[in-house]
Each structure stands twice: as C-alpha cells, then as structure tokens.
Amino acid sequence: MAQHALVTGSSHGLGAHLAARLAADGWKVTGLGRRPASETPGTPGVDHLQADLSRPETLERITDRLGEAPDLIVHNAVSYPPRPAHELSLAELEDVFRVNALVPYRLTLDLLAATPDTRFTSIVVINSESMFHADRDSGAYAASKAALRVLTGSLADACRSRNTAVATLLLGPLADPDKVAQLQRVAARRGVDEAEITRVFLRKSNPDLVIEELIDFDACYRSVQYLAGLGRAANGMLCRLDGGSAGSLI
Ligand SMILES: NC(=O)c1ccc[n+]([C@@H]2O[C@H](COP(=O)([O-])OP(=O)(O)OC[C@H]3O[C@@H](n4cnc5c(N)ncnc54)[C@H](OP(=O)(O)O)[C@@H]3O)[C@@H](O)[C@H]2O)c1
Numbered sequence: 414m415a416q417h418a419l420v421t422g423s424s425h426g427l428g429a430h431l432a433a434r435l436a437a438d439g440w441k442v443t444g445l446g447r448r449p450a451s452e453t454p455g456t457p458g459v460d461h462l463q464a465d466l467s468r469p470e471t472l473e474r475i476t477d478r479l480g481e482a483p484d485l486i487v488h489n490a491v492s493y494p495p496r497p498a499h500e501l502s503l504a505e506l507e508d509v510f511r512v513n514a515l516v517p518y519r520l521t522l523d524l525l526a527a528t529p530d531t532r533f534t535s536i537v538v539i540n541s542e543s544m545f546h547a548d549r550d551s552g553a554y555a556a557s558k559a560a561l562r563v564l565t566g567s568l569a570d571a572c573r574s575r576n577t578a579v580a581t582l583l584l585g586p587l588a589d590p591d592k593v594a595q596l597q598r599v600a601a602r603r604g605v606d607e608a609e610i611t612r613v614f615l616r617k618s619n620p621d622l623v624i625e626e627l628i629d630f631d632a633c634y635r636s637v638q639y640l641a642g643l644g645r646a647a648n649g650m651l652c653r654l655d656g657g658s659a660g661s662l663i
Pocket of ligand 1: 423488584
C-alpha cells in the first residue's frame, strides 16, 4: 500500500513542489493550504485539504480528518507577515506565530498521540536561515522561525523513545518563481547576466551566506527524501541547505 504523506502549505511555492514530487514518487499525498482546491495546481495524486492554520478550531478538524499520523509529515506552511514587524498588531503577530510555530508543534503532538508506536513516523520541519538575522522589518518572521526551531528540538526530545524522527530542514533563499522573475527583470533592465544579478542580490541580502545561486526546489525535495529515508537516525537532526555559515565561515 502507498505510504501517506501530509505536506502543509502545498497550494503554492515550495510546498506545491514537494507534494507533486512525493506524489510522482508513489506517495499518497494530502496537501494542506488556505485556498480552495480550484486555486491549487491540482496535481494528480495530491488530495487538497483546505484549512486555515491561523484559526484555533482548524487543528481538531485536521486531526479528525487524518486520524492516525501520516507516515511522513512535512511542516512547510508559512505565514509571511503582511507588514514590517513593528507595524503588526498583536492579533497579526499571534497569527504568524500560530501558523509558523505553534500549529506544527501541536499538530505533531496530536497526530502522534493517535498513532500506534509500531508505525514509524517521519517529521520534517522546514525552517529558514532568516531566524539568525532579525532586523526591524523581519523580526516577527525570524522570531516565529526561531520559536519553531526550539519547539522542534523539544519534539525530538519527546520522540527519543518513540518510533518517530523529527528533523529540521533549514533553508536559505529559494529560487521561487516570483523572486527569479524579479531578478530576471532587473537583469534585463540593466543589460547584465541573470547569474550576476543573483550573485549581487545574495551578497547584499544575505552577506553571511556563501552561496551564489538561489536554492532550487528540487534540492529541497531530495533533502526531504534523505531525511525521511534515514529512519529514526534523523531524530533531532538539522540539515542545512542554505550555504549557511551564520557568520562563522567568513
Ligand atoms: N522562499 C524562500 O526564499 C524561503 C527561504 C527559506 C525558507 N523558506 C521556508 O520554506 C517554506 C515554504 O516557503 P515558500 O516561500 O515556498 O512559501 P509560499 O510560497 O508563501 O507558500 C506558503 C504556503 O503556506 C500556506 N499558508 C500560508 N498561511 C496559511 C494558513 N494560515 N493556513 C494554511 N496554509 C497557509 C499557503 O497557502 P495559501 O497560498 O493557500 O494561503 C502556501 O501554500 C516556509 O516554511 C519558509 O519559511 C522559504
């Protein structure tokens, strides 16, 4: 029987890619996102669950719908704050923390509680190197990802004696289509090579990373595959795909 994977934030961006690749590799995939199924890529093999993770009542609905934990859970959904951190209301700050940190934590605990320990469960939590660099604009996002990192460590500890592995995939700037299109427009306007513009962008936006290219979605998928394939050895693991040094290599 096909193994079951849940990918949150599968209606767009990286999550849509991960869900499609898992389905193509034979997984039975439940994808979760806020928008209705008609506005998702509609990938064959991906069953869309419309749910708003910022709403407290959503959690119970998801656990009821899924029952036992899927064999693989990829916590990928993200709420990017609509404005700089210092302009956010308390309610907006709470939404960001709920989607980015609190729901992945609580949903994992609830699903594992309903799952017999004879079944192995792999949990991959997508995080961001931006948690190392908060400035006045990005503070809320960075803090929510830092909270996610700490909660993920705590989950891994709670799973030590379980048939479960909780791992983090920490990513740097992704080659998402919007960012790539924007860089292509700048390159065309300035009459220079796209690769050169990308290098300039990365040096300015992420001076402590040692990468010159955006990270492609498929490298992320292969990292998820790798972490899931490690079995229990991946518990507590942090896999960095971010050209990252957090300053230490420079
Ligand atoms: N993009 C980057 O450069 C970058 C860099 C490092 C790490 N990351 C990490 O990679 C992951 C994917 O990022 P991305 O840029 O690909 O994201 P994205 O394109 O903005 O997609 C976010 C996904 O999360 C879903 N989502 C947002 N709010 C939600 C809510 N309240 N309830 C349910 N679903 C919700 C969205 O669903 P709807 O669209 O249906 O609302 C969408 O499917 C995130 O964990 C992010 O932190 C990204």
